[in-house]
Amino acid sequence: MSYNIAVVGFGLTGRLTALELSLQHRVTVYEAGDEQALDSAGRVAAAMLAPLAESVFCEQDLALMGLDSIKRWPRILAQLDEAVFFQQQGTLVVAHQQDKGDLQSFIQRLKPLAEHQGHQLTGAHIAELEPELTGRFNQGVYLPCEGQIDNQAFYQASFNTLKQRNVSFKFAQQVDVTSLNLQQSFDYIIDCRGLGAKSAACKLRGVRGEVVRLYAPEVNLTRPVRLMHPRYPIYIAPKPNHQYVIGATEIESQDKGAATVRSTLELLSAAYTVHSGFAEARVLNIQTGLRPAFSDNRPQVSQQQNVVSINGLYRHGYLLAPSLVADAIARIK
Numbered sequence: 404m405s406y407n408i409a410v411v412g413f414g415l416t417g418r419l420t421a422l423e424l425s426l427q428h429r430v431t432v433y434e435a436g437d438e439q440a441l442d443s444a445g446r447v448a449a450a451m452l453a454p455l456a457e458s459v460f461c462e463q464d465l466a467l468m469g470l471d472s473i474k475r476w477p478r479i480l481a482q483l484d485e486a487v488f489f490q491q492q493g494t495l496v497v498a499h500q501q502d503k504g505d506l507q508s509f510i511q512r513l514k515p516l517a518e519h520q521g522h523q524l525t526g527a528h529i530a531e532l533e534p535e536l537t538g539r540f541n542q543g544v545y546l547p548c549e550g551q552i553d554n555q556a557f558y559q560a561s562f563n564t565l566k567q568r569n570v571s572f573k574f575a576q577q578v579d580v581t582s583l584n585l586q587q588s589f590d591y592i593i594d595c596r597g598l599g600a601k602s603a604a605c606k607l608r609g610v611r612g613e614v615v616r617l618y619a620p621e622v623n624l625t626r627p628v629r630l631m632h633p634r635y636p637i638y639i640a641p642k643p644n645h646q647y648v649i650g651a652t653e654i655e656s657q658d659k660g661a662a663t664v665r666s667t668l669e670l671l672s673a674a675y676t677v678h679s680g681f682a683e684a685r686v687l688n689i690q691t692g693l694r695p696a697f698s699d700n701r702p703q704v705s706q707q708q709n710v711v712s713i714n715g716l717y718r719h720g721y722l723l724a725p726s727l728v729a730d731a732i733a734r735i736k
Contacts, residue, residue, distance in 0.1 A: 412595035415445030447692030449648040450554035455546040458514035475725035485560040491550030497543040498631035505631040594712040597695040609657040609693030614650035616687040621680035
């Protein structure tokens with residue numbers, strides 16, 4: 404049966420939901436911004452798929468859900484009219500000598516995920532995986548099941564594909580999903596607003612993320628690298644065309660302002676200690692974003708009458724969104 408469905412919010416979960424629903428149903432997308440959704444957490448993110456690394460910080464069931472989502476991503480991307488970079492060559496986690504205690508703590512907290520586990524590395528092993536890091540680190544851990552996506556390309560390609568499917572778009576529109584008029588106009592409403600739903604879900608909070616995007620032609624890393632850091636782990640995610648996303652996994656703050664000098668210096672100096680080629684890199688942009696999170700940092704899929712809500716993805720957006728969207732869509736009967 405085909406339904407008339409509204410998707411409210413056009414960030415990561417909104418795009419994934421619209422892509423899946425538009426294969427069978429009539430879909431209208433409402434978005435407070437424009438098609439770029441520049442304020443959405445998924446736009447700013449590094450889009451890493453890291454269930455093992457994140458198992459250190461989350462419950463095992465969420466990490467296992469991440470493994471399920473990784474399997475879903477190739478099928479999702481195959482729907483698109485344009486190719487989107489997807490990589491699953493694992494993650495390399497390293498630490499400088501003075502931070503080796505943090506690395507050992509990280510290794511000890513890794514949770515077993517089915518047949519997947521981390522592999523401790525010597526300096527020689529690190530050099531085999533990433534030749535340009537030869538001699539820089541004496542120990543690390545390799546997380547083989549992990550990957551990443553080019554989120555900038557995904558945002559554009561998903562919008563173009565949905566236009567080709569004749570999805571209706573209503574941009575620059577704030578929508579009240581509890582409106583009786585809206586609920587009567589559609590068979591189902593999928594609320595994907597993230598922090599835009601904060602008034603409706605008062606327990607939501609924002610968790611700040613900061614990223615620097617660089618063009619670094621002198622750097623040739625082939626997989627995401629995580630660096631143990633005294634304040635917070637820092638990641639370096641290589642994207643196509645010698646672009647790199649450098650960021651901090653999380654900062655417990657709801658400040659939406661621009662990045663500070665301190666945090667930017669920390670990110671850039673950390674990247675330089677990993678690879679000296681970043682010294683000549685060009686700064687493409689510096690972005691900040693707020694991820695929606697509940698008090699327990701667990702995502703929720705909930706339903707009230709014909710309104711299904713997906714929210715609270717915290718820092719696990721790209722890792723968990725495909726599975727959560729599948730859960731939400733399964734409620735449409």
